[in-house]
Amino acid sequence: MKLNRKIITIDGPSASGKGVLSKKLSKHLNFEILDSGLLYRAYAYLFSLNNDHDQTKSDLTKLNFRNDPTKIKVFFENREISNDLRLEDCAKKASELSAKKITRDNLILLQRSFINEKGLIADGRDMGTVVFPEAKFKFFITANQEIRTERRHKELQNRGQKVNIRDLKMDIINRDKLDRERILSPLLPAEDSIIIDTSSLSPEDVFHSALNSMDTKK
Numbered sequence: 701m702k703l704n705r706k707i708i709t710i711d712g713p714s715a716s717g718k719g720v721l722s723k724k725l726s727k728h729l730n731f732e733i734l735d736s737g738l739l740y741r742a743y744a745y746l747f748s749l750n751n752d753h754d755q756t757k758s759d760l761t762k763l764n765f766r767n768d769p770t771k772i773k774v775f776f777e778n779r780e781i782s783n784d785l786r787l788e789d790c791a792k793k794a795s796e797l798s799a800k801k802i803t804r805d806n807l808i809l810l811q812r813s814f815i816n817e818k819g820l821i822a823d824g825r826d827m828g829t830v831v832f833p834e835a836k837f838k839f840f841i842t843a844n845q846e847i848r849t850e851r852r853h854k855e856l857q858n859r860g861q862k863v864n865i866r867d868l869k870m871d872i873i874n875r876d877k878l879d880r881e882r883i884l885s886p887l888l889p890a891e892d893s894i895i896i897d898t899s900s901l902s903p904e905d906v907f908h909s910a911l912n913s914m915d916t917k918k
């Protein structure tokens with residue numbers, strides 16, 4: 701397979717630091733970002749309106765994404781749904797639906813349509829293994845579960861969401877289990893991926909470690 705230098709994949713469990721690394725790399729390289737988790741969340745949101753996969757697939761075409769300096773805003777039929785998508789409940793539904801073949805099939809072309817001339821950072825669970833196997837640079841970002849729970853707690857608090865840390869911890873444990881153990885596209889590092897454990901690293905450290913590994917692989 702011919703490797704594509706313009707695609708960087710960043711996979712890993714929730715709150716491992718994929719989003720922060722994606723943003724830093726995107727700014728540095730001027731690449732666009734695909735937040736595939738957000739597409740799975742949008743799918744779960746749309747599916748909850750109709751309980752029908754065909755309808756949901758057709759509704760996906762009515763989504764609009766706007767890049768804000770700090771976050772991606774998502775609109776459905778001109779209504780902003782970004783906050784709905786960032787609720788833990790929506791993530792849970794996304795994880796459940798993502799184990800189904802029909803859901804993954806309905807999202808694959810949409811994800812691949814994000815390939816562009818400038819370059820792409822693809823953030824998710826199966827970006828390097830399934831969706832963009834041709835990516836030249838593949839990262840798998842991990843962190844221990846306590847750290848990830850703390851990070852997600854802070855992130856949700858900053859967004860004004862009230863969450864019980866014990867519930868959040870259980871949600872993260874359950875979601876990791878679902879994502880890792882599902883038959884289709886389970887969360888796992890691609891064979892040729894570079895693994896970075898971010899538990900004791902600052903976002904800057906992670907960014908530099910990623911850049912160094914890319915330099916070495918050139």
Ligand code: DC
Nearest residue numbers: 736737738740794795798824825826
């Ligand atoms: O990255 P996130 O937390 O926003 O993702 C929400 C859920 O979507 C995640 O628990 C599993 C699913 N997902 C997936 O199955 N494959 C992806 N590439 C991205 C997300």
